[in-house]
Amino acid sequence: MKRKIIIQRGEDPDFFMHEFEIEGGPGMVVLDAIHQIQAEQAPDLAVRWNCKAGKCGSCSAEVNGMPKLMCMARLSDYDNGEPIVVKPMKTFPIIKDLVTDVSWNYEVNKKILPYQHPDTDDPRMLQEDVDRVQEFRKCIECFLCQDVCHVLRDSDMKDEYIGPRFLVRNAMLEMHPLDQGNRLQDLKDRDGIGLCNITKGCTEVCPEHITITDNAIIPMKERIVDEYYDPLVWIWRKITGKSN
């Protein structure tokens, strides 16, 4: 069955929409269509991909306006009569065609205090204590949550705000039963956790179904409130002069 695919192509500042017709088949995904176009019509069409099984998080793009992994977006999920429009992620600078420069994310990650292991020869953790940490560790770094987050997407506040992906990473480290680090001050002052106003778009687009806002961001906000804005703690510190 013939399908129309319209792809945003080009490099800054020369972008154009390029329409292709492809031969669809059973089970086909958008990434299959892109590969067919490369092989038959546009050999230099740029796309980033690796596993084609939803595990590596490389082929992120916007399909009919929705942030998606192209390897998990089935053609059959889109109306037959309408063309499918594929664009690169909007939040990041475009390198070429569907490929964006996501290196900012890697720079942010470097600044986060890494896991701090306790001084023990026999580390033990119970499964029920690591369940929620494991939820966060499912993240495949597709950066779709960063793409959809309006603080990054519309306001472009990359200097002040690390975005949902790295709030999840912080939450994972903070909730790790053995971790000895403390990242709350960084989260509050440097990483801009206050800028998240809980729109939950990130949770909606996460291909790993991580409950980003409810399970990661809100608990971190609460910990910061407890640590820095609890009036009783504030008075106690004033009286005793102790920091804790």
Added chain:
Amino acid sequence: MEDYEELKYDVLVIGAGAAGMRAAVAASDEGAKVCLVSKSLLGKAHTVMAEGGAAAALGNADSKDNWKVHFRDTIKGGKKLNNWRMAQIHAQQAPERIMELERWGAVFDRTKDGKINQRNFGGHRYPRLAHVGDRTGLEIIRTVQDKVIHQENIDILMECTVTKIFAENNQAIGALAYYRNNGKLVVIEAKAIIVSTGGIGKSYRITSNSWEYTGDGHALAYLTGADLQDMEFIQFHPTGMVWPPSVKGTLVTEGVRGEGGILLNNKNERFMFNYIPEAFAAETAKSEKEANDWLNGVEGAMRPPELLTRDVVAKAIMKEVEAGRGSPHGGVFLDIANRRDADYIKKKLPSMYHQFKELGDLDITKEPMEVGPTVHYMMGGIRVDPETSSSTIEGMYSAGESAAGLHGANRLGGNSLSDLLVFGNIAGYSAANFAAKCEDLTIHKSAIEGAIEETLKSFDNDNTEDPYKMHAELQDIMEKHVGIVREEKSLEEGIQKLKNMEKRLEKLKTTGGREYNPCWHLCLDLKNMVITSLAVAEAAKERRESRGGHTRLDYPEYDEILGNLNIIIRKGPEGINVIKSDKDKMPDDLSDYVAKEAV
């Protein structure tokens, strides 16, 4: 002349999967200045796709386990073609490498008393695989990645591909690479080079491998004169998806069978009972009842035949399909729905659940899956010294899938992730210490100019060959002539076709410019694919017996003499030289472990 950037390091690591990253950490711990080159973004390498787990005899889930049993299982699984010393080092060091990951922040699934949990897998006598659901590779690559980026002295070049390793007087001294985003070139001088570039699966159509798996390291090393070994041994994983066509070959973890899943043909027969090899008869269940005892955790119960080694299961599936007992889309059925309850399946096999739900319209908690063999892993690779991971070229090391030896004729599931960590560490340590006493070397200008010319050759205007078409053609040749079963005449035909294709490589044509151009990248990758494919076919022709991942229709049995030989592929003046090399004899105490039922 074309401009290029110049960099200088003690150790250059080519490939940033878990082996390369673990090597980079070890080298920097030894004080070396390290450059880590990653073909993709960091954290996207093939390690991320590993599902089932990492094998290490921690003895957490069954205290009877120890390195000797792991060693024995590895040798039995590899049909005794393994390098025994690598298998020993691997079994001894794997537990420490896994514990170390925990110290770096990894969060494996837990036992009831809070230790790292371990699951059953094919060919492993005891539950041995440290795991996180069915996304263990992601856990491991992310943990090592977090370690690497916070390590002193490691510079990372992302989306950067090496096209040439420079060697002079049999010593590796540097490499040429291009940056994917802008197509600019970089020459990296290094006193030691670690090749950890993974496998070769993209030469086949039905494969679980990603686009990166084009045999880069195998080919680059071969071209410097390094020995390749055991190239005839390719692992066909028994369970890849077979439907729909767009996901044909995508991996279905062995963990499904480890968690109790069974294989059925279209007569609803559990056919694996009919395919139990002599060597495994003593420890494999012969009836449904015996196999169910194992599932129910009865002490001392024998393992179900679905957990025989991958070579055995893949060939059994192929035979069932050939005999007309296959599933509608040319595979067999894999059933977990009738073995475990839905919540358990979703907890232990979450990505399998989603993969089938989203790509195959199938709920694995309710219906059986359809599965069939898919090209998965390259046992062969760069010949290395077991103690140092050094190749036959001075200053060049290899670890992970690009190296040969540990797995012999067939790899056990779970032994890859532990391989990456154990030998990544050893390679990094050795390379750094070699670099520390190595004198400064300079790459000749003429060598650089020659390599640049070759890298940019496909931009010549009078070139005509379409790389996408040639890639499809190559995959056809390999599926047809060098597939899961092989035979002399067909191999010879395949070799002739590959040699013809090799001559056409220089006519490959790039359409478009240097910036992020997949057409150009494929032109370069194809050269590596054709070289490694030829090595595979030549070695497969030379091994006139059937063993592990290598099956010959015309020589269906083991050959005792060949069982003590490795086939070596070495570059000669006229092309590929095929050499037979005697294996090191295993010491008697280790042979005793292998002969025992369980140590």
